Amino acid sequence: MRLRPLLLSFALFAVPTIGVAAEASFPDAATPVVFSDAKAARSAEQVKAQFLHAWRGYKEHAWGHDALKPLSNKPHDWYGESLLMTPVDAIDTMIVMGLDEEARDARELIATKLSFDRDLDVKHFEIVIRLLGGLLSGYQMTDDKRLLDLAEDLGTRLLPAFDSPTGLPYVYVNLRTGNAHGNESNPAEAGTLLLEYGTLSKLTGNPVFYEKAKRALVETYKRRSKIGLVGERFDVTTGEWTNTRSHVGARIDSYYEYLWKCWTLFGDEDCHAMWKDSIAAANRYYPEEVEGSLWVGHVDMETGKRVASRYGALDAFWPGLLALSGDVAQARRLQDSSFAMWQQWGIEPEAYDYRKREVTSAGYPLRPEIVESAWYLHRLTGDAKYRAMGQVMLDDFVRYTRTGSGFATLKSVVTKEKVDDMESFVLAETFKYFYLLFAPPQTLDPEKVVLTTEAHPLRRTWK
Ligand code: DMJ
Numbered sequence: 001m002r003l004r005p006l007l008l009s010f011a012l013f014a015v016p017t018i019g020v021a022a023e024a025s026f027p028d029a030a031t032p033v034v035f036s037d038a039k040a041a042r043s044a045e046q047v048k049a050q051f052l053h054a055w056r057g058y059k060e061h062a063w064g065h066d067a068l069k070p071l072s073n074k075p076h077d078w079y080g081e082s083l084l085m086t087p088v089d090a091i092d093t094m095i096v097m098g099l100d101e102e103a104r105d106a107r108e109l110i111a112t113k114l115s116f117d118r119d120l121d122v123k124h125f126e127i128v129i130r131l132l133g134g135l136l137s138g139y140q141m142t143d144d145k146r147l148l149d150l151a152e153d154l155g156t157r158l159l160p161a162f163d164s165p166t167g168l169p170y171v172y173v174n175l176r177t178g179n180a181h182g183n184e185s186n187p188a189e190a191g192t193l194l195l196e197y198g199t200l201s202k203l204t205g206n207p208v209f210y211e212k213a214k215r216a217l218v219e220t221y222k223r224r225s226k227i228g229l230v231g232e233r234f235d236v237t238t239g240e241w242t243n244t245r246s247h248v249g250a251r252i253d254s255y256y257e258y259l260w261k262c263w264t265l266f267g268d269e270d271c272h273a274m275w276k277d278s279i280a281a282a283n284r285y286y287p288e289e290v291e292g293s294l295w296v297g298h299v300d301m302e303t304g305k306r307v308a309s310r311y312g313a314l315d316a317f318w319p320g321l322l323a324l325s326g327d328v329a330q331a332r333r334l335q336d337s338s339f340a341m342w343q344q345w346g347i348e349p350e351a352y353d354y355r356k357r358e359v360t361s362a363g364y365p366l367r368p369e370i371v372e373s374a375w376y377l378h379r380l381t382g383d384a385k386y387r388a389m390g391q392v393m394l395d396d397f398v399r400y401t402r403t404g405s406g407f408a409t410l411k412s413v414v415t416k417e418k419v420d421d422m423e424s425f426v427l428a429e430t431f432k433y434f435y436l437l438f439a440p441p442q443t444l445d446p447e448k449v450v451l452t453t454e455a456h457p458l459r460r461t462w463k
Contacts, residue, residue, distance in 0.1 A: 051435070066086060110150070121173070130454055133195070135147045168236040191216065225301045253317060287330070288309065294334055312348070313350050339370070344357070348413065363411060409423070
């Protein structure tokens with residue numbers, strides 16, 4: 001495994017994408033996959049057009065609100081008042097796609113209308129990854145100091161979340177009063193904060209943000225079991241586990257992601273050491289072979305004993321993280337499994353029993369993880385197969401989820417019944433990863449950026 005700070009570790013990305021003359025042909029195990037550069041350019045335009053469809057729907061029906069309800073064409077605000085969730089989450093995608101006019105509109109809306117002086121109990125983790133992350137990447141991409149000022153104000157208001165007896169953050173915090181509550185949290189919500197808070201510290205010169213978020217990450221790691229695994233839930237006041245299931249899915253996933261990325265973005269050796277220890281345990285206990293396919297499932301954190309053959313849309317980020325951190329061979333096999341799961345219904349379910357090949361949770365809230373993994377694998381291997389996979393998924397995504405004004409969550413991947421909901425991460429992540437998969441490699445240079453768990457690109461501009 002390569003373990004080097006950011007600038008060196010991304011040297012692998014120099015692998016050129018293959019420019020094959022023929023058009024896409026996939027999937028067919030017997031035939032080598034080809035995907036021409038011309039075809040990729042057309043697919044990138046297709047993604048941009050779909051993104052614009054959703055953004056224009058938001059502009060027409062939900063401008064100034066958190067989100068668009070894509071079936072009723074009504075606005076939705078998470079907490080009754082808008083925190084501009086969609087524009088903040090989406091602005092860097094517009095910049096990446098070269099949609100300058102749209103990015104300018106979004107930036108002016110944010111800079112002139114967004115205020116965090118509100119008596120609202122907000123979910124700490126979601127606000128950090130969507131809003132703090134979006135403001136910071138927006139600032140780094142535009143140099144608009146108003147975005148950094150908003151980020152600093154938000155970060156300062158969120159800090160009381162860390163004032164628990166353990167330093168593990170409470171789930172909710174009031175933006176005006178600082179009152180924090182919600183004891184039952186998890187590794188993902190405690191450990192997926194350091195890229196955003198750490199960058200805020202580096203850009204403002206105030207170390208408090210880095211210190212608090214790093215302590216939360218370390219406190220999570222310190223509670224790992226004797227065999228090196230973390231569980232699914234803990235109480236932030238006692239620090240005791242309340243659920244000892246261990247896996248790479250919901251409530252744990254991005255804890256692993258940030259152990260690796262905090263090392264690559266900040267060069268923090270503690271993160272490096274925690275990552276090495278954690279990935280060794282993960283690789284020992286999670287993987288399971290079933291009829292020639294590789295999966296990662298659920299085990300007990302204390303014994304390592306398998307408790308469920310469960311995989312799903314969130315777990316599908318794991319191949320990307322494995323590839324990024326150097327384990328391309330395992331990543332390739334797992335991505336094949338993710339894609340097989342997708343193809344069973346033409347869209348992936350939230351949870352899947354890979355032994356029984358049955359859906360166990362049928363919803364699809366338009367998640368990006370499988371596309372994110374396809375992008376990393378394509379960048380690292382140059383294998384056109386991942387672009388061909390992406391094209392299949394893009395076509396399915398549009399076929400089953402597009403509405404008159406945007407894209408709708410599916411209640412069930414089996415029936416394809418839609419729900420009146422479009423998460424902001426569709427614009428922050430899903431379309432960004434689709435676009436990056438097809439766009440020329442120089443569109444976003446992974447030698448210079450680390451993508452947060454919400455796909456906000458952060459750059460190390462400090463020494
Ligand atoms: C996003 O908000 C983030 O990627 C988070 O880490 C996990 N889930 C969603 C997307 O599926």
